[in-house]
Amino acid sequence: MTFLTSANDRDANSLYMLGLCSRNGYGLAKDSAAALFCLQRAARMHCPEASEELMRPHEEMYMHDVYANAPGYSYTPDSLPDVRPSAVAVDLPAGDYRGFIVTYDWSGKYILDERPFAMTLNGVTGGGLSGMLTVGDESAKFCGTLSRGRLVFTEGGLTMPDRYVRGGKQYYYFGDMALEACGGKVRGRLSLKSRSRKEPGNPMYFELVGNASGTSAGTE
Known part of the structure; x- marks a missing residue:
């Protein structure tokens, strides 16, 4: 890892990154002592993210057992499912789709949170697709193009919790959506990206059930 060499310098x-990875097991074995050492050292060097991490009582995936084992969340996949965008046209009628979206840690092995998810498709206008996405209490309009099993966004984004600052918010713009659709049901992955931090959001998986209006939003 590049930051491992830098950390030694x-x-x-x-x-901070080495401490975060050591604490959560990202790319290396979990090591609480090493994580504490790195985070404390980074905090003493005035790294605000390290100070925030030291204030967190739990590692990032501490909610995984709640979602994985609680009867009320039996529908959530324990790990990030594989989604292969369709190689043929996706039948995605205009209308309202409702369900849930799950955020995973970077490894895809642990659930971070689960929230209601909704998508409204207005249909194709001028060769593009428009609508609205709602994650939890946050909603935003979007525009994009749908080709086979991938929706590539050209406009839209959401304000989401900031991973690095406790209680903070960060704006993420919509990247793309890998889709599998069949019989009014849609599953897939949503990618978000942060321009200010120049990094992607955590992996997100969703399942939706549609209440279609009958107008097809699909393209070739």
Whole structure:
């Protein structure tokens, strides 16, 4: 890892990343002692993200057991499902789709949270697709193009919880959506990206059931 070499050179941000990965097991074995050492050292070097991480009482995936084992969340996949965008045209009628969306850690092995998810499709206008996405209490209009099993967004984004600042918010723009659709049901992955942090959001998987209006939103 690049930041591992930098951490040895006393780079605060790299020490923070090494501490974060050691605490959560991202790309290396979990090591609480090493995580604490790196985070404390980075915090002393005035890295605010490290200070925030030290204030968190739990590692990032501590909610996984709640979602994986609680009867009320039996519908949530324990790990990030594989989604292969369709190689043929997707039949995605205009209308309202409702269901849930699950956010996973970077490894895809642990659930971070689950929220209601809704998508409204207005249909094709001028060769593009428009509508609205709602994640939890946040809603935003979008525009994009649908080709086979992939919706590529050209406009739209949401304000989501900031991973690095407790209680903070971060704006993520819509990247794309990998889709599998059959019989009014849609499943797939939604990718979000942060321009300010220049990084993608955590992996997200969703399942939706449609109440279609009958007008097809699909393309070739």
